[in-house]
Amino acid sequence: MGYTIPSLIEDKISPRAKQLIKLVNDFVENDCIPAEEIYFGQLGKGEERFKYVPPIIEELKQKAKSSGLWNLFLSKHYPEGAGLTNLEYALIAEIMGRSLRIAPEATNCSAPDTGNMEVFAKYGTPDQKEKWLKPLLNGEIRSAFAMTEKAVASSDATNIETSIKRDGNHYIINGHKWWISGAGDPRCAVFLVMGKTSFNANKHKQQSVIIVPRNTPGITIVRPLTVFGYDDAPEGHCEILFKNVKVPAENIILGEGRGFEIIQGRLGPGRIHHCMRSIGAAERGLDLMLIRVTDPSRRTFGKLLAEHETIIADIAHSRMIIDQARLLVLNAADMIDKVGAKGALKEIGMAKVIVPDMLLKVIDRSIQSHGAGGLCDDFPLAYLYAGGRTLKFADGPDEVHMQQIGKLELKRAQKVKEEYEKRPKIKNVNAKL
Template identity: 70%
Template sequence: MTSIFEVSPRCKELQKKLIDFVENDCLPAEEIYESQVGTGDQRWKTVPPIMEELKAKAKSLGLWNLFLHKGYKEGPGLSNLEYATLCEISGRCPRIAPEAMNCSAPDTGNMEVFAKYGTPAQKAKYLAPLMNGEIRSAFAMTEYAVSSSDATNIETSIERVGDHYIINGRKWWISGAGDPRCKVYLVMGKTDPKNENKHRQQSIVIVPSDTPGLEVVRPMTVFGYDDAPEGHCEVKFTNVRVPVENIIAGEGRGFEVIQGRLGPGRIHHCMRAIGMAERSLDTMIARVTDPSRRTFGRILARHGTVAADVAKIRIEINAARLMVLAAADKIDKLNAKGALRDIAMAKVLVPNMLQKTIDLAIQAHGAAGVSQDFPLARFAAGARTLRIADGPDEVHIQQLARFELMRGEEIRERNKAIHNRRAQILDNGSKL
C-alpha cells in the first residue's frame, strides 16, 4: 500500500506485521469464530474462545490499542494518519481483526472519552480494564422515539437528586450492549432541558451495566444479522441511580464530548470501509478470472461490462482512500473540529463507494454473492448501515453545503476584482 502521505518507519513496520496477522490469523479464523458464537440465547452469553487467542497474539505483536493517537500518554504514539493506514488493513476482516487488536467500536470512542475527559478515579476503574481488553463498553445516545440524527432531540432525563443522578429513558441501536463482557455504559441525556442554549442541555454519565433499573430489552438485527455477541440493542433506563462523580467532564458538556468522540471515529469507520472495499474487489477479481466459470464461451472478465466495473471500482477506491487520509492528516494538524469539512466529505463518499463496490461484487458472483459462502452479504449490511451510523449522509451533506455556501461573498468579491482588473487592462490598450 503506497501513499503520498508520509508515515514513520515504525508505522511501516506495524503495517507489515498487521498484514501478516490479518492474512494468516484473522481471515482463517472467520468461520471458526462464527461456529463458536453459539445458538439461541447462548449467542449472547458466549465469547468465542478463538477471539481471546487472537487478542493474545495481537498483544504479543504490539498490535494493541493502536487507535489512541499520540496526543494521549496512554496510547502507542501514532498519528491519526498513521492509524488510518493500519485501520484499512484491519478492515479487510472487520468482524474479527479490530476487536482482536482492541481497536473496535464502540470501545475505541469510549476509551478516548475516558482518556480525554476522565478523572483519575474514572480512568483507573474503567479506562485501564478497557485498554487491557478485560471488559467491553457501550455508548448510549440514539433513542427510539425521536430523530437522533439531531442529537438536540435526545429526551433521556438525567436529574440530579442530592449526591446522585437519576436516569430515565429508552435507547436503541446501542452497540455492544448485548456482550456479556460489557461492564460500562456512557449515557447521553439532558441535565438542563430548559437551557436556552440547546447544545448545553446534554450531559454524559457513566452507568455500570449491573446498575438496577438498566434493562437490555432486545437485540436489534441489521438485515437479519444480530452481530452476536456484541449486538445492537434496545435498552431501557428506569430510575437508574448513579453517584454524581459519574459525570463526564461536567454538566452541559455532552455535545462537546460527543463531537470529540465522533470525529476520529468516523475516519476509523471510513478507513475500515476502504479495507472492506479492497477485499470485495479482490473477491470479485478472483471470481471473474476463474477459468472454470464461463458464460457464452468466455470467462466473466472477458465481458466488457465486468472489466469496466473492475476498473471503475479501482478508481473510486483509490480516490476515497486519498480523501480519508487527507481528513486524518487534517485532524492531526487542526484537531477534529478543524477537520469537520474533510470528515463530512469522507463520511458521505466512502460508505456510498463501499456500497457500490460490494453490490457489483455480489452481481459478479450471482446467487453465491448473497449467500453465507462469501463475506459480501454481511459486508453489504454493514455498508448500508454506515450511511446512517455516526450521522446520516444528509446531515453531513447539509453541513458541507453550509461550509461551501459561506464562501459566496468571498467569491463574488474576487470575481469583482477580476472584472475591475480586466477593465483596467482594456483601458491600457490590452497591455498589462
Template identity: 70%
Template sequence: MGKIGTDDRWKIVPPIIEDLKKKAKSLGLWNLFLPKYYPEDPGLTNLEYATLCEIMGRSHLAPEATNCSAPDTGNMEVLAKYGTEAQKRQWLTPLLNGTIRSAFAMTEPNVASSDATNICTTIRRSGSNFIINGRKWWISGAGDPRCKVYLVMGKSDPGHKEKHKQQSVVIVPADTPGVTVVRPMHVFGYDDAPHGHCEILFQDVKVPVENIVLGEGRGFEVVQGRLGPGRIHHCMRSIGLAERALEYHILRATDSSRRTFGKLLAQHGTVAQSIAESRIEIDQARLLVLRAAASIDSVGPKEAMNEIAIAKVVVPTVVCRVIDRAIQVHGAGGVGQDLPLAYMYSGMRTLRIADGKKMFALHDARHLA
C-alpha cells in the same frame, strides 16, 4: 429472538478472540487507534493509524483482536480526553487492557436522533446522584457479556436557553439497577451476536454525580470529541472491506470454470468495466480518508469537521457500490451464506445511516464556543 440471554450465542465469546488478543499484544499491535497526544497512546498519528486500520478492516476479527474495535475506541478516547483520574482508573484502564467492553448510548427510537438536540432521555440531579430515565436503541456492543459500562447521553437541563448545552454524558455501569437490555435489533436478519445492537431501557437508574463526563451541559463537547475520530475509524476499516470485496469480484471474474458464451466473465466488457469502476472509487475514497486523518492530526477533530463529514458520507456509499458489484458478478451465490458479501453489505448499508446521523451531531457541535 427476544431478550438477551435466551440464546447461548449471547453468552459465549469465541475463544479465538482471546487467543488473537494475546498474540496481538505480544507483537505490539494493541490500542493503535489512540493518537499520540494522549499519555496512554502507542505513538501513532491518525494518518499512520489509517493505513493499519485499512488492513484490519479486511477482517471481521482483526479490530477486536487488536483492541481497536468500535464502540470501545470512541469510548476510550472520551475517557482519555475528558475523564477524571478516578474514571480513568475504573474504566479506561480495563478498556485499554481489553478485559472489558463498553457501549455508547445516544440514539433513541421515539425522536429524530440525527438531530441530537431531540434526545429526550432525562438525566436529573437528585442530591449526590443523577437519575436517568429513557429508552435507547441501536446501542452497539450492549449484547456482549463483557460489556460492563455505558456512556449515556441525555438531557440534564432541558430549559437551558442554549439548546446545545442542555445535554450531558454520564457513565453508567451495565449492572446498575434499572438498566434493562430489551432486545437485539436485527440488520437484514443479522443480530450480530454476541456483540449486538440493542434496545435498552433506563428506569430510575441512579449513578453518583462523579460519573458525569466533563461536566453538566457539556454533552455535545463530548459527542464532538468522540464521534469525529470514531467515525473516521469506521471509514478507514471500510476501505479495507472494499478491497476485500474487490478481490472476491476479481477472483470470480477470472475463474476459468466460470464461462458465459465461451468467455471468462472478465472478458465481457460490462464486467471489466465494473472492476475498473470499483478500483477507481476505492482509490478516490481512500484519499478522502487520508486527508481527514491528516487534518485531525494538524488541526484537531473540531477544525477537521468538514473533511471528516465528507469522508463519512462518501466512503460507505462507495463501499456499498463496490460490494454490490461483487455480489452481482457472483449471481445468487453473492447473497448466500457461503460468502461474506451479504454480511459485508448489510454492515456497510447500516453505516450509511449511522454516519449520516453522526454527521449532523458533529454539525450541531460547531455551535459550541
C-alpha cells in the same frame, strides 16, 4: 498479500509506523482472515448467541497484544496510545478492514470501545480512568455508548429526551434507547449514557454524558436488533430501557451541560475510523470479485466472466472509486493531525458521505459477479453490504454531513465574490471569455 503505502504520503509515515503496518498486514492475512470461519462456527445458537464469546477471539487478542499490535487507534496526543498519527493509523485501519469482524477487536481497536476509551482518556477524572479506561485498554471489559433514542429523530441530538436528574449525591436516569452497539456483549461492563440534565438551558447545553455500570438496577435489555437479518452477536445493537437508574454524582463526565462537547470530541477521529476500515473492506470485495471472474469454471456464453466487457468495466469502476475514497480518508486524517477534528469538519464529512457509497457500489458489483452465491453467507459479501449500508447512518446520517459540508462551503461565498470583483476589468467589450 503485501500492503503498499500510497507514494504521496510515504514520507509522512515514520519508520516505526511502517513496521507496524507490515506486522498488522501479516496478522490480518495470516491469522484473522483464516480464523473467520472458526469464529462464526463458534458463535452460540439461538439464545446462546449473546451469552459467550467465541474462544478464537481471545487467542487472537493475546497474539496481537504480545506482538505490540494493541490500542493502535489512540493518537500520539494520549500517553495511553501507541504514538501514531491519525494518518498513520488510517493505513493500519484500512488493513484491519479486510477482516472487518475480527481484526479490529483482536487488536482492541473496535467500536464502540475506541470512542469510549477516547472519552475517558480525554475527559475522564483519574478515578474514572482507573476504574474504566484501564480495563478497557487492557481488553478486559467492553463498553457501549447509549445515545440514539427510539421515540425521537436522534440525528438531531438536541431532540434526545432521556432525563438525567440530580438527586442529592446521585443522578436518576430514565430513558428509552435503541441501536446501542455492544450492549449485548457479556463483557460489556459500562455504558456512557447521553441525556438531559436540563430541559430549559440553551439547546446545546442541556445534554450531559454519564457513566452507568452495566449491572446497575433498572437497566433492561429489551431486544437485540438486526441489520438485514444480521444480529452481530455477541455484541449486538440493542434496545434498552433505563428506569430509575441511580448512579453516583461523580459519574458525570466533565460536568453538566457538556454533552455536545464530549460527543464532538468522541466523534472526531472516530467518525473516520469506520471510513478507514471500509477502504479495506472494499479492497477485499474487489479481490473476491477478481478471484471469482477469473475462475476457469465460471464461463458464460463461451467466455470467462473476466472476458465480458461489463465485468471489465465494473472492475475498472471499483478500482477508481476505491482509490478516490482512500485519498479523501487520508486527507481527512492528515487534516485532523494538522488542525484537530474541529478544523477538519468538512474533510471528515466528505469522507463520511463518500466512503459508504463507494463500499456499497464495490460490494454490490462483487455480489453480482458471484451470482446467487453472493447473497448468502458462503462469502462475506452480504455481511459487508449490510455493514456498509449501516454506515450511512452511523456517526451521523449522510444528510447531516451534507448540510454541514454545504454550509462550510457557503461561508466562502463572500470571499469568493470579493476576489472575483478584484480581477482586472476587460476593456474590450468584444472580447470573449
